[in-house]
Structures are given as C-alpha cells and as structure tokens.
Amino acid sequence: MKIGAMFGDVFQSMFKRPATERYPFERRPAPENLRGELFFDAAKCVGCALCVKECPSEALELITIDKAAKRxxxxxxxxxxxxxxxxxxxxxxxxxSLSNEKWELASGKKDPFTIYYGRDEDIEFLLAKAARRNLETPSED
Ligand code: SF4
Ligand code: SF4
Known part of the structure; x- marks a missing residue:
C-alpha cells in the first residue's frame, strides 16, 4: 500500500464509528440460547445421579446429605x-439450567471455579466437615 493511500484510510477512519465495542463498558444482551454457568434447583432433585453419569467432563459431583429427606x-x-x-x-x-446471564466466568483465582448448590445449611455442613478434615490432616511441609 502506498503511503498516501494509507494516510487516506487513517484520516477516513477518524470519522467512522468503531467496528468494535468498548467491552466491558458497553455490553449487548447475551443471546437467549447462550450456555453460561450451570444452576441447580435442589428442591426438585431426587438424587438419581444421571447428570453426573452423563457429564463428559466430570464437572459434577452429587453429595447425598439425607437420601430419605431428598437432601x-x-x-x-x-x-x-x-x-x-x-x-x-x-x-x-x-x-x-444453563444461564444466559452469568457467562463472564474468568478469574485469576481458583475459588470461583468450585460452586456448591443446595440448601444453605447442607453446604455449610459440608464446608465445615472439609475444613475439619484439613485441620486433622498433618501438613507435608
Ligand atoms: S441427580 Fe441430577 S439428574 Fe438426578 S434429579 Fe438431581 S439434578 Fe436431576
Ligand atoms: S454435562 Fe457436564 S460439561 Fe456438560 S454442561 Fe453439564 S456440567 Fe457442563
């Protein structure tokens, strides 16, 4: 490209609308069928574990708190x-369900990549149990 033509393009582009968007300051609504973060309704779950068996990525674990009470x-x-x-x-x-609203899932930390779904008291119980187990396990340092 000749330098004169290049300056012509540069000059014209100064008066054109940008082709890109100023994300994250400007956002478009996500498409209706976009598959974002998974959500779980614990109240409907019967604990059949079909979701766990069918997941090709081993991304799901089903933890039974009380089978009779469907927890x-x-x-x-x-x-x-x-x-x-x-x-x-x-x-x-x-x-x-997969949310089309929660799809910005990048993080520089590990914690947001493990999510617990269920009743609050059941999640607290599990996390407390895991914390106790960590305390009981001697450090290898
Ligand atoms: S275990 Fe999974 S597949 Fe079975 S009812 Fe619960 S969420 Fe649905
Ligand atoms: S089956 Fe597994 S990989 Fe696929 S959406 Fe569900 S959790 Fe994610």
Whole structure:
C-alpha cells in the first residue's frame, strides 16, 4: 500500500464509528440460547445421579446429605464444564439450567471455579466437615 493511500484510510477512519465495542463498558444482551454457568434447583432433585453419569467432563459431583429427606448438594467444577448441556437434557426433573446471564466466568483465582448448590445449611455442613478434615490432616511441609 502506498503511503498516501494509507494516510487516506487513517484520516477516513477518524470519522467512522468503531467496528468494535468498548467491552466491558458497553455490553449487548447475551443471546437467549447462550450456555453460561450451570444452576441447580435442589428442591426438585431426587438424587438419581444421571447428570453426573452423563457429564463428559466430570464437572459434577452429587453429595447425598439425607437420601430419605431428598437432601442433596451438587459440587460443580466450572473449570471442567464445556457447557454442552448434556446434564440439563438428561435431568428428568428439570433441576438444571444453563444461564444466559452469568457467562463472564474468568478469574485469576481458583475459588470461583468450585460452586456448591443446595440448601444453605447442607453446604455449610459440608464446608465445615472439609475444613475439619484439613485441620486433622498433618501438613507435608
Ligand atoms: S439428574 Fe436431576 S434429579 Fe438426578 S441427580 Fe441430577 S439434578 Fe438431581
Ligand atoms: S454442561 Fe456438560 S460439561 Fe457442563 S456440567 Fe453439564 S454435562 Fe457436564
């Protein structure tokens, strides 16, 4: 390209609307069918574990708190999830859905990539149990 033509392009582009968007300051609504973070409705879950078996990425763990009382917690590993929706399609009780609102999932920390879904008291119980176990395990340092 000749230098004169290049300056012509540069000059014209100064008066054109930018082709890109100023994300994250400007956002468009996400498409309706976009597959973002997985959500779990613990109240509907019967603990059949079909979602766990069908997940190709081993992104789901079903933890039974009380089978008779239908109390289950799902541990969801966001970093393993490929957002394929197999789990959503296989759950016969419509407990699972992929959000088109929560899709900005990047993080520089590990913590946000493990999510517990279930009743608050059940999640607190599990986390307390895990913390106790960590205290009981001698450090290898
Ligand atoms: S498939 Fe549905 S009902 Fe079965 S364990 Fe998973 S979320 Fe619960
Ligand atoms: S969307 Fe796919 S990869 Fe993610 S948890 Fe469900 S089955 Fe697993």
């Amino acid at each position: 289950f917690v799902i541990r969801y590993h966001v970093d393993r999830c490929t957002f394929c929706a197999q789990c959503v399609q296989n759950c016969r009780f419509k407990c699972l």
